[in-house]
Amino acid sequence: MEVPQPRLPDTTFEALSLPLLDQLYNFAHWLTQDRAEAEDLVQETYAKALRGFSSFQLGTNFRAWMFRILRNSFLSSKSGLKVTVSIEEEELAPDAARENSTPESLLLEQANRETVRAALAQLPVHLREILLLCEVEEMSYQEIAQALSIPIGTVMSRLFRARQALRGQLTEKSIGARHGV
Amino acid sequence: MACETWSEKLDLYLDGELSQSDAPALSAHLRTCGDCASRVLEKLQLKRSIATAGKQYEASPEFRKKITNSIGKESRSPQAGWLWKLLVVPAVLVVILSLGVQFFVRRENARRMLVYSELADLHVAALASANPVDVISSDRHTVKPWFQGKIPFSFNLPELQGTDFTLVGGRLAYLGQTPGAQLIYQLRKHEISVFIFQDRGGEAAALPSGTTRALSFTEENWIENGLHYFVIGDVGGADIEALSKLLRGAG
Numbered sequence: 001m002e003v004p005q006p007r008l009p010d011t012t013f014e015a016l017s018l019p020l021l022d023q024l025y026n027f028a029h030w031l032t033q034d035r036a037e038a039e040d041l042v043q044e045t046y047a048k049a050l051r052g053f054s055s056f057q058l059g060t061n062f063r064a065w066m067f068r069i070l071r072n073s074f075l076s077s078k079s080g081l082k083v084t085v086s087i088e089e090e091e092l093a094p095d096a097a098r099e100n101s102t103p104e105s106l107l108l109e110q111a112n113r114e115t116v117r118a119a120l121a122q123l124p125v126h127l128r129e130i131l132l133l134c135e136v137e138e139m140s141y142q143e144i145a146q147a148l149s150i151p152i153g154t155v156m157s158r159l160f161r162a163r164q165a166l167r168g169q170l171t172e173k174s175i176g177a178r179h180g181v
Numbered sequence: 182m183a184c185e186t187w188s189e190k191l192d193l194y195l196d197g198e199l200s201q202s203d204a205p206a207l208s209a210h211l212r213t214c215g216d217c218a219s220r221v222l223e224k225l226q227l228k229r230s231i232a233t234a235g236k237q238y239e240a241s242p243e244f245r246k247k248i249t250n251s252i253g254k255e256s257r258s259p260q261a262g263w264l265w266k267l268l269v270v271p272a273v274l275v276v277i278l279s280l281g282v283q284f285f286v287r288r289e290n291a292r293r294m295l296v297y298s299e300l301a302d303l304h305v306a307a308l309a310s311a312n313p314v315d316v317i318s319s320d321r322h323t324v325k326p327w328f329q330g331k332i333p334f335s336f337n338l339p340e341l342q343g344t345d346f347t348l349v350g351g352r353l354a355y356l357g358q359t360p361g362a363q364l365i366y367q368l369r370k371h372e373i374s375v376f377i378f379q380d381r382g383g384e385a386a387a388l389p390s391g392t393t394r395a396l397s398f399t400e401e402n403w404i405e406n407g408l409h410y411f412v413i414g415d416v417g418g419a420d421i422e423a424l425s426k427l428l429r430g431a432g
Contacts, residue, residue: 014252021240029238039244116234136235141198
């Protein structure tokens with residue numbers, strides 16, 4: 001039997017969504033790597049969210065819901081369509097703890113903010129976004145699963161890969177830097 | 182051995198996702214295992230540098246304004262306005278209705294008090310008068326006929342033998358430009374007035390049946406056979422009730 005959901009007053013949407021603007025914008029900019037595109041994406045997200053707000057169920061995670069709308073909008077955008085191809089390939093079983101042998105502390109000595117930023121930017125979008133949701137937004141695995149529409153198991157394996165890939169990027173940069181000197 | 186089992190869980194630990202049963206055990210392990218402890222530290226550093234580097238972009242003030250405006254405009258769309266009314270209209274109606282009821286109740290109370298005061302005035306005025314009664318008699322068979330021709334109705338008076346009440350006499354009274362009978366009874370030196378008017382739905386009818394006590398008078402009234410009876414005096418409710426009962430029995 002259908003149980004009617006309590007409809008939220010429109011002012012609630014404003015109160016809930018506006019504090020997320022910077023977070024959403026930051027995420028959008030990381031996805032699109034372009035200010036104008038990021039702004040369009042965020043605007044589209046707000047418009048869609050406002051229209052769909054009546055279907056948003058009280059008690060579920062509003063932030064994850066907003067990020068999910070933003071990400072889905074991104075995936076169907078022009079620059080998003082280019083990146084979707086690579087996502088399918090990595091959904092294999094996580095290959096155990098084959099960690100990079102380079103001690104991370106050594107990497108991080110040189111890895112200042114700019115280096116990490118560059119390394120993040122070079123990651124494939126699906127690895128970049130999960131790192132951002134986990135480390136920058138400090139979302140729980142549950143929230144990430146909601147935002148990305150993937151099972152929690154995939155959240156864990158993808159996070160593992162993303163960290164590994166970032167470490168790889170940092171190692172390259174570190175070696176490159178050392179050779180460069 | 183222990184390190185191998187834990188190494189897979191270090192990320193979970195740092196992400197705050199390790200189960201509550203595992204977390205204390207891993208904490209204990211980290212205190213004794215330098216290897217794992219340094220790996221946790223490195224992972225933590227990486228997490229922190231991603232967090233710092235990841236907070237890179239901010240919405241410009243113009244863009245923030247644009248979003249705020251677009252939400253505000255949509256929120257105040259006709260549909261939203263309609264919903265707003267849906268909530269406000271019943272609320273306003275409820276307020277108006279309750280004010281109306283309150284006003285009505287107050288007006289009724291005021292009318293009631295007006296009739297009550299008038300009867301109390303008649304009662305006090307009669308007692309203060311040099312001639313409290315026009316017909317002085319303790320005999321109901323004398324008092325009742327005296328009213329004939331003076332008021333447009335007739336009534337019966339109770340037999341008082343065996344009670345503490347005595348009939349003092351009667352006089353004409355007017356309430357709302359209507360003539361009626363005022364009978365004065367005595368009970369232990371207290372005077373009680375009994376007013377009898379025709380029930381014509383006028384001023385007298387505004388006083389609902391029942392007992393009222395105010396200004397140290399007790400009043401009881403009822404309607405019987407088209408006559409509105411009022412019993413008022415400075416005695417207790419029980420005495421007023423006793424006299425009312427006698428009158429009702431006589432009617």
